[in-house]
Amino acid sequence: xxxxxxxxxxxxxxxxxxxxxxxxxxxxxxxxxxxxxxxxxxxxxxxxxxxxxxxxxxxxxxxxxxxxxxxxxxxxxxxxxxxxxxxxxxxxxxxxxxxxxxxxxxxxxxxxxxxxxxxxxxxxxxxxxxxxxxxxxxxxxxxxxxxxxxxxxxxxxxxxxxxxxxxxxxxxxxxxxxxxxxxxxxxxxxxxxxxxxxxxxxxxxxxxxxxxxxxxxxxxxxxxxxxxxxxxxxxxxxxxxxxxxxxxxxxxxxxxxxxxxxxxxxxxxxxxxxxxxxxxxxxxxxxxxxxxxxxxxxxxxxxxxxxxxxxxxxxxxxxxxxxxxxx
Numbered sequence: 389x390x391x392x393x394x395x396x397x398x399x400x401x402x403x404x405x406x407x408x409x410x411x412x413x414x415x416x417x418x419x420x421x422x423x424x425x426x427x428x429x430x431x432x433x434x435x436x437x438x439x440x441x442x443x444x445x446x447x448x449x450x451x452x453x454x455x456x457x458x459x460x461x462x463x464x465x466x467x468x469x470x471x472x473x474x475x476x477x478x479x480x481x482x483x484x485x486x487x488x489x490x491x492x493x494x495x496x497x498x499x500x501x502x503x504x505x506x507x508x509x510x511x512x513x514x515x516x517x518x519x520x521x522x523x524x525x526x527x528x529x530x531x532x533x534x535x536x537x538x539x540x541x542x543x544x545x546x547x548x549x550x551x552x553x554x555x556x557x558x559x560x561x562x563x564x565x566x567x568x569x570x571x572x573x574x575x576x577x578x579x580x581x582x583x584x585x586x587x588x589x590x591x592x593x594x595x596x597x598x599x600x601x602x603x604x605x606x607x608x609x610x611x612x613x614x615x616x617x618x619x620x621x622x623x624x625x626x627x628x629x630x631x632x633x634x635x636x637x638x639x640x641x642x643x644x645x646x647x648x649x650x651x652x653x654x655x656x657x658x659x660x661x662x663x664x665x666x667x668x669x670x671x672x673x674x675x676x677x678x679x680x681x682x683x684x685x686x687x688x689x690x691x692x693x694x695x696x697x698x699x700x701x702x703x704x705x706x707x708x709x710x711x712x713x714x715x
Contacts, residue, residue, distance in 0.1 A: 391470040391526040392434045394463040395423055395518075398456065398484075399442040400477025402503035402514040415442045415477070417507050422475060422518060425507075429519035431574075433526050438463065445477025445502075448484065450694050454593040457488040464494040471497040471525030475518065478502045478551055478559065481537060485546035486691045489535035490713075493587035497530040500546070501538045504557045513540070513557045520571045527576040533568060534585050542567045545582040547713075550657070550685060564658045584715045594697035596620035599686045601655060602632055608639035615642065621649040621693055624678075625686040626670075630654055630661030634668035641676035649706055650678045651693060653686040660714075679707050682714025 397403060399415030403422060406413050419437035426435070440459055441452070456474070463469050476484055485500040492498060501521040503514035521538040524530045535546040539560045548562040562568075569578040598619050600610050614622050622643060626632045630652040632640065640650045652673060654661050660683040663674030674680060681689040689710070696709050 390432055390434055392436065392468055393522050393525045394436050394438055394469050394472045395419060395522075396438045396440050396456070396460060396463070396472060396474045397422055397442070398440050398445070398448075398474065398476050400445050400475060400481075400502045401506055402475050402477075402501070402517070403442060404444075404506045405508040406506065413506050415444055418442070422514070425515040426519055426522065429515065430522045433522055435522065436469075443477075445480040445484070448477075448480055450487075450593050450595045450691075453480075453484040453487040453691075454491075456484055457491040460488055460498055461492050461494070464492065464496045464498070469496070471499070471530070473518065473521045473525050474498070474500045475514075476500050476502050478504060482546065482549050482551060482560075483687050483691050485535050485537050485549070486688050487695070489546040489585075490588045490692065490695055491590065492535065495532045497525040497527065497533065498535045499525045499530075499538050499543065500535065504555060504559060523571055523574060524576050529576055529578050532581075533578070534582055536568065538571075541571045543569055543571070547582065547584060547684075547688065552657075584713065586713065588695045588699075588709075590695040590698040592698040593694045594620055595694065597623065597690050597693055597697070599623045599625060599690055601625040601686070602627060602636060606633060606636065608635040611636055611639040611643065615639070615646065615648060619648060621651065621697060623651045623653060623686050623690050623693065625653050625655045626661070628654060628656060629659075629664050630670040630673065630680055631665055632668070632673065637668040637672055640673060640678055644677035647703075649693070649697075649703065651689050651710065652678050652680045653684060653689050659683065677703070679710050680714070681710055684714050
């Protein structure tokens with residue numbers, strides 16, 4: 389039976405070409421052209437195109453990602469659509485994919501993909517990635533896996549995946565969790581199924597959330613400035629298990645006292661934050677009300693926080709939801 393897949397295009401490197409007069413690489417290739425790039429790479433699949441936007445993903449906002457998830461959800465609700473493939477820039481693809489994963493409760497496959505090489509480069513990786521993403525979206529074994537990210541013949545859970553290299557085509561990894569599966573020719577192979585899932589029924593997204601990354605001896609300047617500016621919430625990318633310099637710890641606790649949620653993540657790519665150390669470390673932060681976000685990266689914690697705060701939860705409910713999704 390022929391499957392019908394909706395190709396939602398947003399721009400990114402996969403849709404970019406070099407402007408010979410300026411030397412700038414910009415998103416300009418339309419969705420129909422991307423569909424045509426598939427040529428004979430995929431059989432038995434009809435592809436309909438939705439040109440959602442054409443932009444570099446470094447320019448996307450939380451509102452854009454929220455709207456994109458809504459558009460995907462609309463397509464999935466159509467009986468004639470068997471799955472959705474989203475082409476997207478790699479800079480923020482993992483964030484848009486996680487936003488969609490948190491908002492969508494359909495079992496139909498949703499697969500994000502893109503490219504590290506522009507469409508007019510002789511060794512462009514976009515066509516192969518789109519073809520693989522379409523194969524996954526049309527496969528019965530991909531149902532119920534949540535939103536996926538496909539690159540270089542592998543696919544990953546949106547919650548776990550991150551961009552690890554600025555330019556190499558094998559940039560996307562899932563650190564210690566590992567990929568969900570791979571594409572072997574026309575065969576979609578699933579190695580594991582994610583356990584931490586659950587849609588969030590959010591009707592709006594909170595955008596006033598900042599991230600502060602810590603380094604040795606940094607001051608409390610940015611944390612206190614964020615609080616003084618009335619930031620809605622703050623994510624800290626701290627050391628190791630979730631520690632911070634004493635001055636930052638003091639500033640974070642002052643934000644919590646003023647009703648501003650502070651979420652702790654780690655700058656390490658693997659492992660979980662956990663309040664262990666006293667004398668201003670993670671234990672002090674947790675005892676003062678800072679919420680620890682498990683193994684979520686700072687950018688993923690911000691995505692989760694943006695949807696939860698869109699529901700105006702109490703601090704206790706916010707903590708419970710973050711800890712549930714943090715695993």
